[in-house]
Amino acid sequence: MTAFAQTRRELVIGMAGIAALADLSPKAAAQMKARLVVVGGGFGGATAARFLKQLLPNASVTLVEPDTDYYACPFSNLVIAGLRELEAQRFGYDGLRARGIDIVHERATDVDPVAHTVTLGSGAMLSYDRLVLSPGVDFIWGAIEGYDEAAAQVMPHAWKAGAQTALLRRQLEAMKDGGLVVMSVPPAPFRCPPGPYERASLIAHYLKTRKPKSRLLILDAQDKFSKQPLFEEAWAHLYPGVIERLGADDFGRVIAVNPAVRTLATDFENVTADVANVIPPQKAGEIAHRAGVADMTGWCPIDPITFGSALQPDIHVLGDATIAAPMPKSAFSANLQAKLCATQIARVLAGLAPEPTVLANTCYSYLSDDAAVSIAGVYTNEGGKLKSVEGAGGLSPSGSDPVIQGNEALQAAAWFRTITEQTFG
Amino acid sequence: MQAVSAALGVVTLALLLAGCGSVPSWPDERSAAAIPALDHGATLSLACSGCHSPAGGAIPSLEHRPAALIRQSLMDYKAEADGTTVMHRMMHGYSEADIDAISTYLARSATP
Numbered sequence: 001m002t003a004f005a006q007t008r009r010e011l012v013i014g015m016a017g018i019a020a021l022a023d024l025s026p027k028a029a030a031q032m033k034a035r036l037v038v039v040g041g042g043f044g045g046a047t048a049a050r051f052l053k054q055l056l057p058n059a060s061v062t063l064v065e066p067d068t069d070y071y072a073c074p075f076s077n078l079v080i081a082g083l084r085e086l087e088a089q090r091f092g093y094d095g096l097r098a099r100g101i102d103i104v105h106e107r108a109t110d111v112d113p114v115a116h117t118v119t120l121g122s123g124a125m126l127s128y129d130r131l132v133l134s135p136g137v138d139f140i141w142g143a144i145e146g147y148d149e150a151a152a153q154v155m156p157h158a159w160k161a162g163a164q165t166a167l168l169r170r171q172l173e174a175m176k177d178g179g180l181v182v183m184s185v186p187p188a189p190f191r192c193p194p195g196p197y198e199r200a201s202l203i204a205h206y207l208k209t210r211k212p213k214s215r216l217l218i219l220d221a222q223d224k225f226s227k228q229p230l231f232e233e234a235w236a237h238l239y240p241g242v243i244e245r246l247g248a249d250d251f252g253r254v255i256a257v258n259p260a261v262r263t264l265a266t267d268f269e270n271v272t273a274d275v276a277n278v279i280p281p282q283k284a285g286e287i288a289h290r291a292g293v294a295d296m297t298g299w300c301p302i303d304p305i306t307f308g309s310a311l312q313p314d315i316h317v318l319g320d321a322t323i324a325a326p327m328p329k330s331a332f333s334a335n336l337q338a339k340l341c342a343t344q345i346a347r348v349l350a351g352l353a354p355e356p357t358v359l360a361n362t363c364y365s366y367l368s369d370d371a372a373v374s375i376a377g378v379y380t381n382e383g384g385k386l387k388s389v390e391g392a393g394g395l396s397p398s399g400s401d402p403v404i405q406g407n408e409a410l411q412a413a414a415w416f417r418t419i420t421e422q423t424f425g
Numbered sequence: 426m427q428a429v430s431a432a433l434g435v436v437t438l439a440l441l442l443a444g445c446g447s448v449p450s451w452p453d454e455r456s457a458a459a460i461p462a463l464d465h466g467a468t469l470s471l472a473c474s475g476c477h478s479p480a481g482g483a484i485p486s487l488e489h490r491p492a493a494l495i496r497q498s499l500m501d502y503k504a505e506a507d508g509t510t511v512m513h514r515m516m517h518g519y520s521e522a523d524i525d526a527i528s529t530y531l532a533r534s535a536t537p
């Protein structure tokens with residue numbers, strides 16, 4: 001008999017035992033029909049809703065997400081560079097609905113952690129036994145002087161995918177050959193640490209193949225950056241003379257912009273761009289602040305085993321909004337955190353203690369249309385914090401081996417298909 | 426699919442049991458073992474399903490592989506200190522016990 005069949009048999013016995021029990025207490029009934037509300041239908045929230053429903057089929061699972069179309073950020077840099085269509089980034093919620101999840105297309109405007117309620121844009125309220133928040137990031141408008149939502153229509157951030165992605169692509173397409181593209185990178189922490197440098201690589205690819213007299217300047221508030229040796233090696237090798245980067249030590253940090261004339265100001269100089277991509281400083285999505293789960297840093301401290309908020313009971317926080325370093329703010333992380341959180345919620349509802357485990361992350365970055373590199377990490381979540389396992393993880397090998405980098409590009413594409421299937425089902 | 430839906434039934438039932446306040450619930454280890462989707466191996470394996478799908482392709486499917494085979498390849502990744510793939514870099518961080526639990530779970534959970 002397999003272990004599983006054995007389990008099955010024990011259950012059947014258990015089941016007969018239950019028949020003999022008195023009626024369920026109201027508390028028991030409530031637990032079976034636990035009201036689970038998830039706010040945010042991105043990589044963290046959609047995955048959480050899916051796995052909560054899968055593990056707890058009798059619970060009511062409601063996913064609150066204002067948009068009917070979700071545009072995935074991973075691979076959106078390929079769209080900007082003209083190597084992929086935006087349509088390939090679009091996902092919907094029919095798959096989750098078919099799994100029995102209630103999808104409410106509204107914005108959550110408030111959370112009352114004491115009353116256990118979520119207020120929606122329409123004024124309607126949802127009551128929850130447990131709330132999962134995965135609102136992603138919001139931008140700190142005004143942190144760069146002059147950079148507000150109106151400025152983003154002229155100098156796109158393209159750091160939430162969709163219309164902004166399309167806008168940046170159109171601007172590159174409309175730019176004359178010989179133009180100057182400027183990217184502004186914020187201080188850490190921000191969504192997808194290697195993302196700006198993948199974007200720089202792919203914009204350089206576009207310039208080299210379509211507008212070879214053009215240049216890309218990266219004005220960077222960071223000194224060091226994710227996968228730095230691999231990116232710098234690739235830039236020298238694939239795009240010599242195309243990319244220039246000024247780090248924080250070289251006065252690269254942008255402090256003000258003027259969208260009327262498309263200038264970016266550092267402490268040292270004013271640069272006029274033909275196309276400007278301003279990635280603003282970030283914080284946890286606004287609803288996390290309303291719910292009282294964000295701290296002074298602007299991000300949300302969590303228990304690393306359950307992803308329960310360190311500040312409010314019965315609220316879990318996932319993905320980019322959390323303080324989960326050394327785990328990066330990635331779609332891979334958000335998806336795994338969601339699956340773990342759903343598992344731990346199911347354990348608790350089943351009367352079991354939450355259990356520590358080993359977590360991992362992999363992020364691929366494209367260097368060109370057919371080459372990619374990766375970073376991996378392995379983490380433990382015992383002792384109240386996430387910790388990198390020493391001797392594990394790290395970068396793809398340097399040396400620009402076309403076979404290795406070609407394989408990683410294929411693996412990246414396979415990863416995208418799987419992670420989006422895992423999330424939107 | 427059978428294994429999955431059976432596992433779901435198990436969780437539902439566990440909930441039912443946990444809910445019966447006056448009835449003594451199962452001791453922890455036994456309950457955990459009775460809920461395959463929530464056990465240690467299943468939880469560890471959540472990290473695999475972000476990349477590996479039954480569709481296979483550039484990232485191979487893990488379906489229909491005996492536990493011994495999965496275990497051997499994971500142990501090989503772990504042992505090859507100069508391996509360059511993502512799997513090498515990750516397996517260096519997993520213990521032999523983790524690898525045992527993962528291979529057992531993955532072999533058990535494959536779609537029939």
Ligand SMILES: Cc1cc2nc3c(=O)[nH]c(=O)nc-3n(C[C@H](O)[C@H](O)[C@H](O)COP(=O)(O)OP(=O)(O)OC[C@H]3O[C@@H](n4cnc5c(N)ncnc54)[C@H](O)[C@@H]3O)c2cc1C
Binds near residue numbers: 064318
């Ligand atoms: C250019 C770029 C490239 C990237 N590439 C990769 C990559 O290759 N690999 C990788 O792993 N990651 C990548 N990422 C990172 C990845 O996109 C994020 O880490 C991931 O989306 C985080 O998931 P999340 O659930 O935290 O937030 P999101 O996916 O942003 O989801 C948040 C959702 O919450 C909703 N929401 C917000 N507020 C409310 C509210 N009040 N009420 C209701 N709903 C609300 C939003 O509408 C949104 O749908 C990239 C990011 C960028 C910008």
